[in-house]
Amino acid sequence: MPIVLAASVENATILLHLFIMLAAAKLMAEVFERLRQPAVVGEILAGVIIGPSLLGWVQPSEIITVLAEFGVIFLLFNVGLETKPQSIFNVGVRATLVGVLGVILPFVAGYFIAVAWDGNFAEAMFIGAALVATSVGITARVLGGMGLLDMQTSRIILGAAVIDDILGLLILSLVSAVSNGGVNVISLVQTAAAAIAFTVFVALVGSRLINRLAPRIEQLRLGRPFFTLGIVLCLGLSVASMYIGVAAIIGAFLAGMAMAEATEENETMHHLTSGVTEFLVPFFLVNIGMQLDLSIFKDSSVVVLAIVITIAAVITKFVGCGLGAWGMRWREMGQIGIGMVPRGEVGIVVAQIGLSLGVIEPRFFGAVLFMAVATTIIAPPLIKVLFNEDQDGDGKIDGAVEMDIDEEFSRIG
């Protein structure tokens, strides 16, 4: 039988690795839930444990990257499904302020830290850019699990994350151009215009279009028409976003938001989508953890750099976004500030671009990677604390404005 095995051994190995990722993620999720800690942190740590840093059972690969991308895409699609466009427009000005302030402070801090560590101009610009981008998926996952996506501060975080991503794109474009020796202002303006036009257009028109087409969608002969249209639209807008230059998750979020009103009462559609999300999200979380390279700890100077960058990343984002919420209650400012802290996969991608362009040195790359994973692990417990208005410590929420539709059945399903 060796021949038959040999023919399928590659597939079997890939499936084995994906099984290990899923099983490790869920085991750690259970452990962390029992410790009253956020399950996401457990799943990210599962990646650290089984990844190259520690056990080395699974290595990052192209297939894992695609599944991870699918995971965060469906996560944001799901969040979009529970977000009516009006609820984001209502907090638009506030979200813009939060987004802008939350971009400026981390960029400046990153720039000067790199300069202080003898980085050159291009390098410093890149480190600044790497500190900018928020990974809203992590926060959305924690808030969704708590059933708090409907809170006003959650809405502001989601809106600010969209602004943050567009600004991050522009900064990255600018920084890449600088490091390539020339800034083409026209090209930059075009990029900005395309990104903003796409986002605003889909946000404004998408929902109305789907609402108007809803009766026709119901008439489709194929099974589960709203779910089917939803996943097609989700992938389609994700791809469109990538070609325009913003993150795929922006498109996925907009796709979900476009369908939010038409599918509000459609529990089946929500359950089907949840199934896809729950299956794919572990690959996203574990993949983040697998990026961590603990070998940087062999060089104590890099350790110091990594810790300084991480502290700066947490404080500047927290303060910047918190200040953007000036005038709201302290607790709300804190909620918004901490919700924007995770850098996750976005920080990792920026660092990888910098490395592949030869702009940043390995020590900066390692430090930024550490920062991206560390902020993603630090934030969720603090999010839980600041959003949890129930202080009796039983771990149950009683301040939720509206429970997540999934919450009701998540104990048994």
Place this chain on the structure above:
Amino acid sequence: MPIVLAASVENATILLHLFIMLAAAKLMAEVFERLRQPAVVGEILAGVIIGPSLLGWVQPSEIITVLAEFGVIFLLFNVGLETKPQSIFNVGVRATLVGVLGVILPFVAGYFIAVAWDGNFAEAMFIGAALVATSVGITARVLGGMGLLDMQTSRIILGAAVIDDILGLLILSLVSAVSNGGVNVISLVQTAAAAIAFTVFVALVGSRLINRLAPRIEQLRLGRPFFTLGIVLCLGLSVASMYIGVAAIIGAFLAGMAMAEATEENETMHHLTSGVTEFLVPFFLVNIGMQLDLSIFKDSSVVVLAIVITIAAVITKFVGCGLGAWGMRWREMGQIGIGMVPRGEVGIVVAQIGLSLGVIEPRFFGAVLFMAVATTIIAPPLIKVLFNEDQDGDGKIDGAVEMDIDEEFSRIG
């Protein structure tokens, strides 16, 4: 912005291809439903159209292969969830007879056709082996969509498919050994024993174990414990199957069957699993269609060979399996016979192994590929006709023993 784009352009291209596959599959499913034809056929033809044969928009790749494998794994997991072990054991003898006769006739026919076309001994053995293996996923998809998985003939088909897969494995091992110059009888017996022991053990013990653990599973802290355990078990047993040498879908089916009783009343778990399946199955179906190589039609002698092999594959499986059901009603014999006809991905894999070992010539490879795709397209409409006891032509079933749990909500979700 070209730099930023360039860094993510590979991912964007992959996502674009996956989007095209999904959108094309669902468009064709809608068209075929309107023509009152099975949606699966539309989705397979979508693969023929967008694949290398015609438009060339998407090429088979490793990532698509993994997603396709996931698709058929979850498809069989879903089928298993609706199949209590006892219902398979009850038809065990009949299923074995159907499986065995349905293996012998196609093998003999394939062998002699290859000999008639001047194939050598090893080649003829391989063509025989390629005609053996049934792809039960296609039939299960059609019957599940009609809500007929609970019929006795459906159970016999599922049981026979398991037998068929194990026999197919043994034949393939034997044939591979012969083409490598030596048959190791001990190794063959070990392979057979391992495959049978694994299948019987999981089928007998799995369900009891899960039923006994059910109260503890409900106590788990992580969200949706049954669904989570289900997908972990599904992937785990699929991987185990592959290492033992049977197809991953056997493990997935056994995993579903093990959970069938414990989750019988758990609609949420079924909906979540359906979501994953509905998202992934199109990749499985489109990938089958993409394997078709229409360029074989440039050589008329290959066309004749392909057509002869296809006709033989349909008739021998239909007659062999139908005879295995001797003593049942004519309609039931026909249902079982036609249900075993699709060769799909299993025939393709056998042909690929033969080609990679250098045992079969390209003309035989092309002809077997054609047979695998053609049987998969021919069978579903005939399955619909033979299982559809309602003859008034309105396309609705009224002979269903029990409607699929998904049926009730599939119109709107």
